[in-house]
Amino acid sequence: MEYISTRGEAPSLGFCDALLAGLARDGGLYLPKTWPKLSKKEIKALRGRSYQEIAFEVLYPFIGDEIGRDAFKAMIEDAYGTFRHPAVAPLVQTGANSFVLELFHGTTLAFKDVAMQLLARLMDHVLAERGERATIVGATSGDTGGAAIDAFAGSERTDVFIFFPHEKVSPVQQRQMTTHLSDNVHAVAVRGNFDDCQNLVKEMFNDAAFRDRLKISGVNSINWARIMAQVVYYFTAALSLGAPDRKVSFTVPTGNFGDIFAGYVAKQMGLPIDRLVIATNDNDILARTLKTGRYEMKGVKATTSPSMDIQISSNFERLLFEAYDRDPAAVRSAMADLKQSGAFDIKESALKAMRKNFRAGRATEKQVAETIREMLSKTGYLIDPHTACGVLVAKKHEKANTPMITLATAHPAKFPAAVKSACGIDPELPPWLSELMQMEERFTVLDAELKAVETFVGDKARAR
Numbered sequence: 155m156e157y158i159s160t161r162g163e164a165p166s167l168g169f170c171d172a173l174l175a176g177l178a179r180d181g182g183l184y185l186p187k188t189w190p191k192l193s194k195k196e197i198k199a200l201r202g203r204s205y206q207e208i209a210f211e212v213l214y215p216f217i218g219d220e221i222g223r224d225a226f227k228a229m230i231e232d233a234y235g236t237f238r239h240p241a242v243a244p245l246v247q248t249g250a251n252s253f254v255l256e257l258f259h260g261t262t263l264a265f266k267d268v269a270m271q272l273l274a275r276l277m278d279h280v281l282a283e284r285g286e287r288a289t290i291v292g293a294t295s296g297d298t299g300g301a302a303i304d305a306f307a308g309s310e311r312t313d314v315f316i317f318f319p320h321e322k323v324s325p326v327q328q329r330q331m332t333t334h335l336s337d338n339v340h341a342v343a344v345r346g347n348f349d350d351c352q353n354l355v356k357e358m359f360n361d362a363a364f365r366d367r368l369k370i371s372g373v374n375s376i377n378w379a380r381i382m383a384q385v386v387y388y389f390t391a392a393l394s395l396g397a398p399d400r401k402v403s404f405t406v407p408t409g410n411f412g413d414i415f416a417g418y419v420a421k422q423m424g425l426p427i428d429r430l431v432i433a434t435n436d437n438d439i440l441a442r443t444l445k446t447g448r449y450e451m452k453g454v455k456a457t458t459s460p461s462m463d464i465q466i467s468s469n470f471e472r473l474l475f476e477a478y479d480r481d482p483a484a485v486r487s488a489m490a491d492l493k494q495s496g497a498f499d500i501k502e503s504a505l506k507a508m509r510k511n512f513r514a515g516r517a518t519e520k521q522v523a524e525t526i527r528e529m530l531s532k533t534g535y536l537i538d539p540h541t542a543c544g545v546l547v548a549k550k551h552e553k554a555n556t557p558m559i560t561l562a563t564a565h566p567a568k569f570p571a572a573v574k575s576a577c578g579i580d581p582e583l584p585p586w587l588s589e590l591m592q593m594e595e596r597f598t599v600l601d602a603e604l605k606a607v608e609t610f611v612g613d614k615a616r617a618r
């Protein structure tokens with residue numbers, strides 16, 4: 155499989171090189187040159203099979219023969235062996251035609267574990283085969299960081315630096331990043347917001363000398379392998395509700411557009427998905443864009459779903475590339491406008507292509523709290539604020555006879571204050587995290603300045 159950049163000015167790469175590259179050298183994002191397809195018959199044959207078996211069949215076409223089948227199967231078994239639910243991502247029915255896909259049974263209680271556990275094993279495998287080390291830099295609004303630190307802690311071949319917005323993540327999220335003792339992981343609180351953290355990470359990638367010296371790699375969803383691993387649960391969920399003989403719809407709480415883009419990929423591969431619904435919180439840049447055709451930054455507001463407090467939505471670039479019929483010049487021009495003026499306009503034909511695949515809606519803070527309360531009183535099921543954004547928006551896009559699946563992206567215990575204030579229940583952390591809030595923290599606070607950040611990383615990283 156060949157991977158190309160959305161900006162068309164970086165060399166195309168094979169899977170393993172794209173995996174280690176993270177961001178393309180022209181600032182773009184890698185994606186496959188063509189979408190691998192599964193026929194209806196092939197999809198049907200996945201029915202009744204385990205998450206791990208489906209993962210192999212869905213993901214191996216993206217890897218080609220760069221990694222042996224048995225080695226990849228072993229990575230999948232190992233990665234999903236860390237999950238606390240035998241189904242990995244179970245479906246829960248919450249209404250006549252409504253379902254919630256629980257993606258929080260991994261070690262750090264958010265959907266990020268699904269991809270990160272596999273990504274860590276893939277990277278270690280490729281680095282070991284090549285006898286190399288890497289310096290991983292990542293930005294987080296709360297969940298990617300914990301998942302990455304957990305998945306890579308103790309890895310012999312990587313040093314991991316995670317940048318999170320100082321005082322803007324939940325206490326549980328922060329401690330999942332700051333209480334690890336492994337020498338190869340570093341949590342850094344940045345005086346700024348998530349977009350500042352993400353910009354710093356992209357600037358480190360774009361500093362060619364720094365990137366080459368420290369062998370910089372990334373674990374955010376700019377890395378194609380993150381998106382790829384997230385495609386699997388669209389298949390498992392749809393299959394258990396009758397696909398490919400029946401269409402299903404998905405609503406996805408969205409920030410960086412990675413998770414929902416994985417749904418788009420599943421659809422390109424042949425999974426019969428009817429609606430893909432983007433759910434945002436008050437930071438509704440994606441919902442506004444779909445409505446108006448103008449992507450326009452207006453500042454970020456802190457909400458009870460902090461992981462979605464994002465306005466530079468990285469993977470929207472992958473969608474732009476697709477919507478412009480894979481014209482990299484159109485993507486370059488949009489990204490240049492965004493950098494220069496904080497906005498860009500989408501051509502009518504591209505907007506039409508986007509609207510064909512996606513719908514969108516927003517949940518206000520008041521609606522998020524009401525949705526948590528209502529779900530609990532009607533079904534006895536407790537949801538976190540991110541999932542609540544999804545559940546609220548899903549309701550507006552449900553269609554008779556088509557199951558609507560909302561992705562439950564985090565466990566309610568990650569956001570106890572918001573959940574308690576909404577419904578009075580203080581969700582408990584699972585037993586393996588029961589000591590988390592008493593453990594000693596270890597992190598560094600830095601200004602949102604490239605020089606300070608590069609100096610910090612340069613002093614601590616061991617890859618040369």
Ligand SMILES: Cc1ncc(COP(=O)(O)O)c(C=O)c1O
Pocket residue numbers: 264265296297298375407408409410411412413414461462540563564
């Ligand atoms: C709990 C939770 N829900 C939803 C999202 C949004 O996912 P994405 O950024 O892939 O759109 C995130 C962070 O990314 C998250 O941590």
Ligand SMILES: N[C@@H](CCOP(=O)(O)O)C(=O)O
Pocket residue numbers: 293294295296297298299373374375376409410412461462468
């Ligand atoms: N919400 C994310 C933000 C980073 O997203 P990613 O999917 O690009 O890693 C988080 O929780 O960190």
